[in-house]
Every structure is written in structure tokens, then in C-alpha cells.
Amino acid sequence: QPAHPPQPSQPPPAYAPHHPHEQRFERRRIHINEYQRGADATAVGGLLLHVPNFLGSLLVVGLVSLLFGTLxxxxxxxxxxxxxxxxxxxxxxxxxxxxxxxxxxxxMELARLDEAWREVITRAGIEEHTYELWVEDSDELNAVAAAGHIVGVTRFALEQLPSAQLAAVLAHELGHHVGGHSWSSLLGYWYALPGRIAWRVTQLLAYVIFRVSSAFSCLGGLGVLAFFGFAAFMTVSALYGLPLLLPVIPYLMAAVSRRAELHADRQAAALNFAPMLAEVLWRMHMTQEQTKAIAAAAGKPLPKESPLARLLSSHPDHHTRLHHLTPYLQPHPQPPI
Structure with missing residues (x-):
């Protein structure tokens, strides 16, 4: 009896094999670009916005270090x-x-990913082993650029997108890496972490002490407020008023994040992936609209986004991103013969 042929470890991809954006990329030689990774204005701006958080963390680490003496x-x-x-x-x-x-x-995933990724880095002139490809087990269309070398894509994007659209998504994430957006945001977050932890602990202590003291006396609660108010004043004075910027920083960071997304879009468009990226953005927009329609049909109230909430959004809206892609979607006039 003949042996059964080996079965694939997962079902075949669901993308349309005859889709115009389903392409077979040819293996070509990479002409290495000197600009492999850097820091554009968006990355530098994000780092500067983390300076108050960094100084607060440095103060916290310095105070903790006093407990260890000479060490x-x-x-x-x-x-x-x-x-x-x-x-x-x-x-x-x-x-x-x-x-x-x-x-x-x-x-199987690597074979499909590598084909699209090879085309992207060939066009960009990036060395093949500069970045690493990872997969997220998610049914959403998404991708991520993290740390200094990580490029992640969801299983849904890998299985559902035609090859050229998958390459466009990867080119967008490469734009984050080449612009320094991923490493700068992670670096800022890391150096802000001690300050964030100390702030959370301070809030918890203040709440507990205030509740306990107010249970015995109103004057006790006022005394606690006065103490923490004095400590906050001394902290602001010692850091030359920089902590006063902390309430505004989340809005500025969100604005920088939106600019970074537009920069990454332009990076993908400059590699001639603008039409594919525009279709991916449209697909994401239609998915969101369908989700809202289903929720409305089920009688679920749709949350209303306030202007302040929109200012905290890390991604530009669909129409803004398409507007910035428009110049790359226009046909270029051919030079006269």
C-alpha cells in the first residue's frame, strides 16, 4: 500500500491567488545602503519629550542608591x-x-515572509540579517516594529494579504526601524519606568494615608495633603519646573507617534508600495466600519470619542494617511522622447 503524502502542518493561505497584488518576487542582489538605521526628527523629538521622565527616574534611582552606600x-x-x-x-x-x-x-510562514521581506530589503538596500521576522497569533490585521531588530506581523496578515500588500506592511515597519522610531520609543519608556513606578507607589501611599488620617481627624487629612504638596513643590523646584510638563507630555508623545506613522508610510511609498499600502489601509478602515455597524445592529452603544481622546491617538485617522500617500499614487509624467 503506497504511503500517504505528507500533510501540511497548517491550512493553505486564504488570500486570492489571482489578486493583482499577488506577485512572485524575483531573487535579486541587494545593493547595500549605508543608511541601515538612524534617528530622524520624529525619533529625536520623542527622546527629548522623555527628558522630564528621565530626570524623574534618575532622581528616584539616585534616592534608592543612597540605601546601598558606596555601591x-x-x-x-x-x-x-x-x-x-x-x-x-x-x-x-x-x-x-x-x-x-x-x-x-x-x-511555511517563513517561506512566504522571506519572499516579501527579501523584496523590501532589496529595494531599501538593507542587509538581509539586520532585522528578525516574528509572527503574532492574532486574527487582526497588524504588524509591529520593536526594539532594534524585531519586525512582527500577525498570522492574519500573513495568511490573508496578497504578497505585495504583505510586502507593503513590512516596508512600513522597516520605515519605523530605519527612522529610529522603535528603539527611541523603547529607550524612552525604559528610562521613564522607575519614575512611573515611583509615581504609582506615591499615589497609592497618599490615598491610603489620606483615608486613614481622615478617618480620625479632618486636620490629619489636611496635614497629609500639605505634606505631599510641599514634597511636590520641592520636586518641581529641584528639577527647574520640568515636572510641570508631565500632564502635557502624553499629548505631545501621541502627536510624535502620529508623525512617525506618516514617516513610515512615506518610507513604504518611496519603495513603490504606495498602492498596496493604500489598499491595506482601506481594508483596515472597512473592517473598523463593519465592526461599528455590527455593534449598532446589536443595539450596543457606540463610544463617542472626545477631542482630547483623539489627541491621545497614536495613529492618524484613515483619511489623513491616505491624503499623505496621494502624491505617491499619482501617475508620473513620462519624459519626452
């Missing part, structure tokens, strides 16, 4: 040097696996 200075220096882990490959892989919930692609 305290080593603690501060170790914390300052820890930012280099953003570019440490094993640390990045741990971040991808345990924080971002990504996994290495299967051989």
Missing part, C-alpha cells in the same frame, strides 16, 4: 548603561516572546 554609584551607572539592552539580540528576543507575545515563524 550606590554603581547602581546608578548600571541603570544608565542598561539602555544598551535595546540593541542586545537575546534581550530583544525575550521581549518579543514574553512581552509582545510573538513567536518565530513556521517553515
Amino acid at each position: 550606590g554609584l554603581l547602581l546608578v551607572l548600571a541603570w544608565l548603561a542598561s539602555g544598551a539592552l535595546v540593541f542586545h539580540r537575546p534581550t530583544e528576543r525575550a521581549l518579543a516572546r514574553y512581552v509582545l507575545k510573538l513567536r518565530p515563524p513556521t517553515p
Whole structure:
């Protein structure tokens, strides 16, 4: 009896094989571009916005280091040097696996990913092993650029998008890496973490102490408020008023994030993926509209987004992104013969 042929480990992709954006990319030689990774104005602006958070964290780490005596200075220096882990490959892989919930692609997934990714890096002039490809087990159309070398894409995007559209999504994420958006945002978040933790602990202590003291006396609650008010005043004075910027920073960071998305879109468009990226954006927009329509048909109230909430959005709206892609979608006039 003949042996059964080996079965694939997963079902075949559901994208349309005759879709105009389903292409077979040819293997071509990569002409290496000197500009492999950098920091554009968006990345630099994001780092500058993290300066107040960094100073607050430095103050917290400095105060904690006092508990260790002569070893305290080593603690501060170790914390300052820890930012280099953003570019440490094993640390990045741990971040991808345990924080971002990504996994290495299967051989079938890698074959499809590698074909699209090879086309992207060939056009961009990027060395083949500069970045690593990962997959997220998600039924949403999404992708991510993280740390210094991680490019992740959802299983849905991998299985449902035609090859040229998948390449456009990967080119967008490459734009984040080449512009320095991914490593700068992670670096800013890391150095702001001690300050964030200290702020959360302070809020919790203030709430507990205020509730306990107010249960005994109104004057006790006022005394607690006065103490924390004095501590806040001294902190603001010691840091030259920079903590006063903290309430505004989330809005500025969101604006920088939206600019970074537009920069990454332009990076993909400059590699001649504008039509494919526009179709992906339209598909995402229609999916959101269908979700709203289903919720409305089920009688579920749709949340109304306030102007302040829109200012905190990390991504531009669909129409803004398409507007910025328009110049790349126009046919270029042919030179006279």
C-alpha cells in the first residue's frame, strides 16, 4: 500500500491567488545602503519629550542608591548603561516572546515572509540579517516594529494579504526601524519606568494615608495633603519646573507617534508600495466600519470619542494617511522622447 503524502502542518493561505497584488518576487542582489538605521526628527523629538521622565527616574534611582552606600554609584551607572539592552539580540528576543507575545515563524510562514521581506530589503538596500521576522497569533490585521531588530506581523496578515500588500506592511515597519522610531520609543519608556513606578507607589501611599488620617481627624487629612504638596513643590523646584510638563507630555508623545506613522508610510511609498499600502489601509478602515455597524445592529452603544481622546491617538485617522500617500499614487509624467 503506497504511503500517504505528507500533510501540511497548517491550512493553505486564504488570500486570492489571482489578486493583482499577488506577485512572485524575483531573487535579486541587494545593493547595500549605508543608511541601515538612524534617528530622524520624529525619533529625536520623542527622546527629548522623555527628558522630564528621565530626570524623574534618575532622581528616584539616585534616592534608592543612597540605601546601598558606596555601591550606590554603581547602581546608578548600571541603570544608565542598561539602555544598551535595546540593541542586545537575546534581550530583544525575550521581549518579543514574553512581552509582545510573538513567536518565530513556521517553515511555511517563513517561506512566504522571506519572499516579501527579501523584496523590501532589496529595494531599501538593507542587509538581509539586520532585522528578525516574528509572527503574532492574532486574527487582526497588524504588524509591529520593536526594539532594534524585531519586525512582527500577525498570522492574519500573513495568511490573508496578497504578497505585495504583505510586502507593503513590512516596508512600513522597516520605515519605523530605519527612522529610529522603535528603539527611541523603547529607550524612552525604559528610562521613564522607575519614575512611573515611583509615581504609582506615591499615589497609592497618599490615598491610603489620606483615608486613614481622615478617618480620625479632618486636620490629619489636611496635614497629609500639605505634606505631599510641599514634597511636590520641592520636586518641581529641584528639577527647574520640568515636572510641570508631565500632564502635557502624553499629548505631545501621541502627536510624535502620529508623525512617525506618516514617516513610515512615506518610507513604504518611496519603495513603490504606495498602492498596496493604500489598499491595506482601506481594508483596515472597512473592517473598523463593519465592526461599528455590527455593534449598532446589536443595539450596543457606540463610544463617542472626545477631542482630547483623539489627541491621545497614536495613529492618524484613515483619511489623513491616505491624503499623505496621494502624491505617491499619482501617475508620473513620462519624459519626452
